[in-house]
Amino acid sequence: MPSYAAPRRAALSLLGLLALVSAAACANGVEVRPGPARPAASATDGFPLRADDALYAVNDVNLVLPDGWRAIGSDGCLAPPGSAGDPQDSCPPTALRIRTGAAEDGHIDADGGSLDEKDGWKRPWTVCPGSVGQVGSVTPEPVGERERGGFELVSGERVESAAWTLACADGRPFETRIWYVPGADIELDVPIVDPSVGGEEYERIVRSADLSRYLG
Template sequence: MASSESGFQVSDEATLHNYTGINVVLPDGWHTDIADNCLSPPEVGPAPGGNCPSEALRIRINASEEGLIDPEGAELTDPDSWRRPWASCPKRPELNARIRAEHSEIVEHGDFLLVSGEETKYSEWLITCTGGGTFRTRAWYVPEADLEFDVPVMVEERAEEYDLIVRSADLSRFKAIS
């Protein structure tokens, strides 16, 4: 990946990560110890059972084919389409009632080009849960490659880093799995 004044900036601490020909830059401390498509911030470890934690950025190949999103990415404009796999209000034992989403709104939506030139659409939702707790979730979709990146529950201090990882994506060597 090239780094220049006019291009994507790569810090000395960042590392290049390849997942089936999808190259991304991981900020300092990010790791992939669960699976190569599960990118975790430094303070996040494996979820119970060794699963990808809800705070990790996931790379999903054949996203529309798998029913995760429509082929054009139009769902990213729907306030209720935040309900993606593994995105849910956190469990809080101190609340006796069932914890659920009370309100959702899109707080950011747009598009940009990846390092390799593909158009990417994205949205970020703010979810308010029973008891007043909130969390943010974000999804990015590359229609041309039928590729989705998503983070079910963002670590607030890492919000910019999730976006930087996706924006660093180079798909020039990626071949979709059929």
């Protein structure tokens, strides 16, 4: 398993950004090979960059972070804009986490099939918002329908995804999401989706991931 490395921000000039956007737009019918910290140029159709996007490498996983997102620490914590927590050492529950060895650690089955289950969302860190970090944290209950899907990363690996709506005693619902890459045994999850950001923004980050260096 690759060793953890401190997050490092890839240098990206405005000129370089425009070049990557142009390359993505002109990639029709041309196969572009995955490359280190270049997820925007890693798929035939490219990955659409926004003007304020930044390229990051976290634990040898290359991805795109939207404006305002930040990588905290060295263990794959990606926090959305305005999220609470000490940026030096605390990963907020609204952060997207990259967890290596998820099946090996017993959190999910190796093919991601447990995401089809009603309780497939259960993880020790997914608790009611008001009890995060407390002794005797309260476990929420699922409400509504589970969403299930899948897609391919820009580097070609299959991702199995699922989203659940959960609620606690106060009745206020919140969303939790999990993305799993069976071919790499990597899980990306967000215990509590920040409603001001929305689940699709989290998924956009996941879709940008390039695992060519991690699996290389």
